[in-house]
Amino acid sequence: MTQRPADWSPPSPRELPALREHLAEYVTTWPAHLFVAEALRHGRGTLRPMASPAVGAGLLLEDEHRRLSGAQLFYVTADITRLVRQAAPSLRDKWDIQPQDLPAPTGFMLFAEPMAEYVREDGKRIDVVAVSWGGTELVTSETGGLWVTFWTVTDFAAIKRLARAAGASAVEAELAAHQQNAELTWDNELYLPWGSTFVTVAPGEGGRVIDPTSIAAAETTLSWLQTVHAGWIFSNPNNLTETTEEHLPRTQRIRAERAGHRASPVRVVSISRKPSSRSVRQGDPSGRTVSVQFPVAPFFRRQPYGPGSQLRKLIPIAGHWRGPLDAPVRITQKVNVVDTAPTPDSR
Known part of the structure; x- marks a missing residue:
């Protein structure tokens, strides 16, 4: 039986910069390094550097930190998320993506409702609620391409159970779970060369040399990419949605700039208030x-x-x-x- 997760309680658009800031800080910490290294050691993840787990984890996290720090922030409201998921299957040429199709060259997009989900080995449903994208220094290509990272809601309950099983008290487990993890968890990733329509499915153990002319993805992330592509289209100017800007408070903007993060306003994508004349x-x-x-x-x-x-x-x-x-x-x-x-x- 599939276990239902706790309802996704997204931050408000005004709180999104703080979440991004926390994620960017988290990927520089030793708990994040241990988590990614352990995932690589067990052959998890789609894009695994041809290096030891410890070295590979450092490369992946440094690359992701660069994208998170320079990301334009997008907040997709619940009504638009539902439209995105309904419309995504109609994208017949879902892999033919070019730089001009993106709402920003580097971005972090949070969905007010899950954009995708899957069932973990233990029967727990995991919700995908955010995506980051941008360039990468881990793949060399003449034409260039896009690295896309998918983020899920962190399962704090499971983390606390593991801590309790290791002998921690309830208070210690609670503190450790939130001190050593961020609100979101790096789940999987893919690499998308511009305009490519050929797909290479995830490798077996040990990693692989990435073909810079082929989409490197897993079966699940291919369908997620289709939904993300739909989200990008809805975030570009059109007659169905409107994009407003949520400006950062002055103190938060200064803190973000000092940390090296992009401090531009959050772009909030919602249903256009303009009445339709063709219902x-x-x-x-x-x-x-x-x-x-x-x-x-x-x-x-x-x-x-x-x-x-x-x-x-x-x-x-x-x-x-x-x-x-x-x-x-x-x-x-x-x-x-x-x-x-x-x-x-x-x-």
Whole structure:
């Protein structure tokens, strides 16, 4: 039986800089080094340096500290998180990601609801609630690429049980759990060369030399990447969402700058307050007339832009009802996906 985790209680957007600051500090500590080295020793993780566990842990943590410190912070509200998860499966070319598709070159994005989950060996459900991304000094590539790290809610209850089993008192276990761990735990990672569509699944024991032309990922992180890609699209300018800025208090901004962290405002991604004038769409994208009403799930459309409308970019389209207002309603298992913009003649 799958054990349900405690409800994810995300920080507010105003509290996100402090969480990032704590994570960036944590990855420089010896408990973090021991945790990552132990994971490498047991063959866990997707990207494992060709070095001893101790050396590899140092390389990974130093690289991640650089990304966390320079990250633009994003906070994705619960309603947008749900839309992201609903729309992500419609990304047919989910691996064709270019630098211009990112809302920031280096970022840390927190979701107010889990963006993914999986079941651990002991039956406990683990929630993925954040992602960081940016360049890496661990992979050499002529074209460049992106390192993506996935963060889960730290299972403090399990950590305290281990401490108690080792002889610690309840008070000692509580103190150790929170002093030696951050609110979030580095769970897994992947490497994404720009524009690559070829995937290499995670290696066996001992690590491997990463092919800089191939996506290096695990089966689980591939589906997570699809959701993250959707989150990036929703975070770029579009008609469905709005992005507001949560400025850091002066004292926190000064502290962040002194610590070498990026201190720009948190970008909060939420539902646009602009009223929609097309809640029900009468026709079909192909130009056909429909005689029933049916729901269309959120999806992404390739929108023409640029000189002569020769370029294409993915934009999110909200879920909506299609068909005449007075027509009967039909609900089916089929997911209706539209991934090309209608031509002027078909509207």
